[in-house]
Amino acid sequence: MILESLKTSKSAISQDNLQAQLGDLVDRATIYRVLNSFYEDGVVHKIVGDDGKQYFAYCRNCSEKSHHHNHFHFRCLNCGKIECLPNEMEVNLPEKYRTINFNGFISGYCSLC
Amino acid sequence: MILESLKTSKSAISQDNLQAQLGDLVDRATIYRVLNSFYEDGVVHKIVGDDGKQYFAYCRNCSEKSHHHNHFHFRCLNCGKIECLPNEMEVNLPEKYRTINFNGFISGYCSLC
DNA sequence: TTCAATAATGCAACAAAGCCGCATTATTGA
DNA sequence: TCAATAATGCGGCTTTGTTGCATTATTGAA
Ligand SMILES: [Mn+2]
Ligand SMILES: [Mn+2]
Ligand SMILES: [Zn+2]
Ligand SMILES: [Zn+2]
Numbered sequence: 001m002i003l004e005s006l007k008t009s010k011s012a013i014s015q016d017n018l019q020a021q022l023g024d025l026v027d028r029a030t031i032y033r034v035l036n037s038f039y040e041d042g043v044v045h046k047i048v049g050d051d052g053k054q055y056f057a058y059c060r061n062c063s064e065k066s067h068h069h070n071h072f073h074f075r076c077l078n079c080g081k082i083e084c085l086p087n088e089m090e091v092n093l094p095e096k097y098r099t100i101n102f103n104g105f106i107s108g109y110c111s112l113c
Numbered sequence: 114m115i116l117e118s119l120k121t122s123k124s125a126i127s128q129d130n131l132q133a134q135l136g137d138l139v140d141r142a143t144i145y146r147v148l149n150s151f152y153e154d155g156v157v158h159k160i161v162g163d164d165g166k167q168y169f170a171y172c173r174n175c176s177e178k179s180h181h182h183n184h185f186h187f188r189c190l191n192c193g194k195i196e197c198l199p200n201e202m203e204v205n206l207p208e209k210y211r212t213i214n215f216n217g218f219i220s221g222y223c224s225l226c
Numbered sequence: 227t228t229c230a231a232t233a234a235t236g237c238a239a240c241a242a243a244g245c246c247g248c249a250t251t252a253t254t255g256a
Numbered sequence: 257t258c259a260a261t262a263a264t265g266c267g268g269c270t271t272t273g274t275t276g277c278a279t280t281a282t283t284g285a286a
Contacts, residue, residue: 096223
């Protein structure tokens, strides 16, 4: 059920989001565990929002081995939607620096709000 | 004292960071309040790390009215330093979207680690 | 099919980060 | 000088996320 929600959702979703969908069918801890194992298995990517919360989005344009997650995410301060922005980014790190995790996040107002 | 720490620190710092410097001279809640009022007054900028924590960095290349905070921050997973990366970024938002807050964060390993 | 080994879940507790109300203390300025 | 205002400490509270442990479910070899 969680995988289905992730697949069909257009936006990145968080635990409380899923909890609202599932009610008390599934425990809080289980949702977190499932999301984390999806993340470890490369099924979803994880973003930490500027609200300090973790969001998860189904990997769509990723092959098994090569993931492309260097895009920004947008959160509308009014309607709350979290979107993946299309453009993949490149960031110039200083010499010899190595990226492990990219976390690009912008909050603001979407076209409807 | 908090302002002094922010001014002299080369990296963005968090509450627990300051607490370690100040000991129990200043209460936890007060540190948060001071940091937030600096932020509201445009004295510092605030970044939410991919560890979910808030970091604050003294505004260095900002004028009173125009701030330039569209840069990434880097956290070394080994030594823990948080740096402002020099390059200012531009992100293409979809039509009619408006940016309120930019939060670029990369974690990885620095040149020394 | 059966049943022991393994995995997933629920429940409760816990920790970290951050915020807020309220009483107290400090600062300001008329 | 002292009343008004602001800053602080303390305690409690919420939210987010994790973990230990007992229970339940699933798996797969005999
Ligand atoms: Mn991916
Ligand atoms: Mn600034
Ligand atoms: Zn919106
Ligand atoms: Zn380092």
